[in-house]
Amino acid sequence: MRGALYNGVEGIIGECGGGLSCATCHCYVDAAWTARVGGPSSPAERELLDGAAAEVRPESRLSCQIAMTAHLDGLVVRLPEKQYD
Amino acid sequence: MAIDAANPVPPNFTRCAGADQIPPHVPPELVRSVGLTTGAEFLAAPHAYKAGLHHTQPPIFYDVSPHGNAWQLLRHDDALFALRHPEIFTNEGATPFPRDPDDYFYFIPIEIDPPHHRKYRNIVDPLFSPHGVMKLEAQIRERAKGLLDDFAGDGACEFTTAYGRPLPVCVFLDIMGLPQDMRDTFVEWAVDLLHAPDRETMARAMASITAYLKSAIAEKTAHPDEGVVSRIAHAAPDGVPLSEKEIFGFVCFLFIAGLDTVFATMNNIWLWLAQNPARVEEIIARPGDINAIVEELLRAWSVTFSGRMLAQDYTMRGVEMKAGDRITCVLPACNFDPEAFPNPTAIDFDRPRKTILAFTVGAHSCMGAHLARLEIKVGLEEWLKRIPRFAVRPGAHIEYRPGGVVGPEFVPLMW
Incomplete structure (x- = not known):
């Protein structure tokens, strides 16, 4: 998430x-x-995702909770149509 | 039009204040004068009063006051919308804090609309990210312990002067790279600037702060270090160094935003803890849930408001607002919106996680939020290790301050 934010x-x-x-x-x-990244890392992430503006799917994550490591080099994520209404 | 942050000019927006300055488009049935931060009901029990607004007032109403007239938004979802749509609800000219028109500056980044605000946020956000503030945890813990050493054995203290104010100031000075011997002076300036009963005291405090911060900036410009003042003074987004006005406006804003709000939040929380010993026991029994506990305490005891100005005409919930109108998102009321938080006045550490408005939302979401959470968490953990049972001193009368940062004046405690 920070990588995205600081780089516009x-x-x-x-x-x-x-x-x-x-x-x-x-x-x-x-x-x-998805197998390598895993699902929501805490109950709080799951609860917050329930309130996401766009459709929540099994592969949904809050990107701030994905810690980038060499293990995830090359990771592909897609963004929803909207983050809020 | 976007303002030029390097060349600040005082805004010339019209400001409506008082009953004779209600614009004609405001329907009379939505006009109120409820004394949102000054009235007797507010001063008696401010958070209960804010929670009660959902039953006593329409979700959007036009409050008339000698300090300025503005639409008041009480609903959680309305505030989220307004704060997330800066093209409708702008920050330009929305910070009423007075400044010298001959030496004008903008409060940065709060007065800068997106996307330009990001240039400034990128300078400091990495330091204030959850990861960034984690590095400060051990230092905050030492500061908290040091303060507790001074009074934990006394059996009593006046919380605001012993802990609620000095802890955030110690942490702020460390982060900014300023000397700890400025602690009591900073507390005094912050209190005078934001709560003095007369404008002369406020102006004097502002002049002292200005002189001190300018000399600190000059010193850090000459001798760079790891602190935030130095980092801002030497920042060069896209290769362009910040101007003197930008540097001063940024550092000055951090002072105003980062001290009084944290004081007030801690003072509110400790007062509630002192009145609810069973809940203190619950907190002590659930050390692994401290983050959820802090989040719920922040929901219930939030202290401030978000002002914006309409950049265009807009209709919300059937209420027609016009370009130039001002709005206030009444954040402490939004956090008690029963549709967002069922049974809102109950403090429930097991609530499902949801966006709270203690730190506002949108592009101007508080940059110090993670630091504030950490200060409260560490401040609470260290306090409870030393003083697990405490109460308000019998006979103490708790008085709240009028104004835009909600908190008790003094909190005399004993244990």
């Missing part, structure tokens, strides 16, 4: 700055990566 990637708002409190960094993890 549109479609990820991340307005709370990665604090697990806003659900405006919603993304869909590409099918080839």
Whole structure:
């Protein structure tokens, strides 16, 4: 999320700055990566995703909760149509 | 039109204040004068009063006051919408804080609309990210312990002067790269600037702050260090160094935004804890849930408001607002919206996670939110280790301050 925010990637708002409190960094993890990235990392992430503006799918994550490591080099995510109404 | 942050000019927007300055498009049935931050009901129990507004007032009404007339938004979803649509609800000219017209500056980044505000946020956001503030945790813990050493053995303290104010100031000075011996002076300036009963004291405080911050900026310009003042003074987004006015406006805004709000939040929370010993026991028994506990305390005891100005005509919930009108998102009321938070006045550490408005939302979402959460968490953990049972001193009368940062004046405690 921070990588997107500081580099002006549109479609990820991340307005709370990665604090697990806003659900405006919603993304869909590409099918080839879902096993490696995993699902929501906490109950709070799952609860916040429930309030996401766009459709929530099994591969939905809040991108602020995906810690980028060498293990995820090449990760493909897609962004929802909107992060809020 | 976007303002030029490097060449600030005082805004010339019209400001309506008082009953004789209600624009003709405002329907009379929506006009109120409820004393949102000054009235007797507010001062008696401000958070209960804000929660009660959902039952006593329409979701959007036009409040008339000698301090300025504005639409008031009470609903959680309305505030989210307004704060997330800066093309309709702009920040330009929406910060009423007075400045010297001959030496004008903008508060940065709060007065800069997106996307330009991002240039400034990128300078400091990495330091204030959850990851960035984690590095400060050990230092905050030491500051908290140091303060507690001074009074934990006394059996009593006046919380605001012993802990609620000095802790955030110690942390702020560390982060900014300023000396700790400025602690008590900073507390005094912040209190005078934002709460003095007369304008002379406020102006004097502002002049002292201005002189001090300008000399600190000059010093950090000459001798760079790791602190935030130095980082701002040496920042060059896209290769262009910030101007003197931008540097000063940024540093000055951090002072105003980063001190009083945290004082007030802590003072509110500790007052509630002192009155609810069973809940303190619950907190002590659930150390693994401290983050959820802090989030719920922040929901219930939020302290401030978000003002914006209409950049275009807009109709919300059937209410027609016009370009130039001002709005206030009544954040402490939004956090008690029963549609967003069922049974809103109950403090429930097991609520499902949802966006709270303690730190507002949108592009201007508080940059210090993660730091504030951490200060409250660490401040609470260290306090409870030393003072697990405490109460308000018998006979103490709790008085709230009028104004835009909601909190008790003094909180005398004993244990």
